[in-house]
Amino acid sequence: MVLDTVVREEPLEPRGAQRLRVIDAMTGEVTVEMLISEEVGAVHAVGGGRALVTVGGETLLLGR
Numbered sequence: 001m002v003l004d005t006v007v008r009e010e011p012l013e014p015r016g017a018q019r020l021r022v023i024d025a026m027t028g029e030v031t032v033e034m035l036i037s038e039e040v041g042a043v044h045a046v047g048g049g050r051a052l053v054t055v056g057g058e059t060l061l062l063g064r
Helices: none
Strands: 002-005 018-023 030-036 040-047 050-055 058-062
Touching (some): 030 050
Antiparallel strands (some): 002 018, 018 030, 040 050
């Protein structure tokens, strides 16, 4: 899991957005890439290029 801040370049882009990427440790392949404007509460890798991410009170399984 990689969580980076995103530089706001356009007026309609959300403030404080973050880019979340899930990367498979075995292959180095990015399995998920998304922009998140809500606060990320927790991030846990579960293997196989997947991760559990808590955003806005919901826990999501991301990956393939």
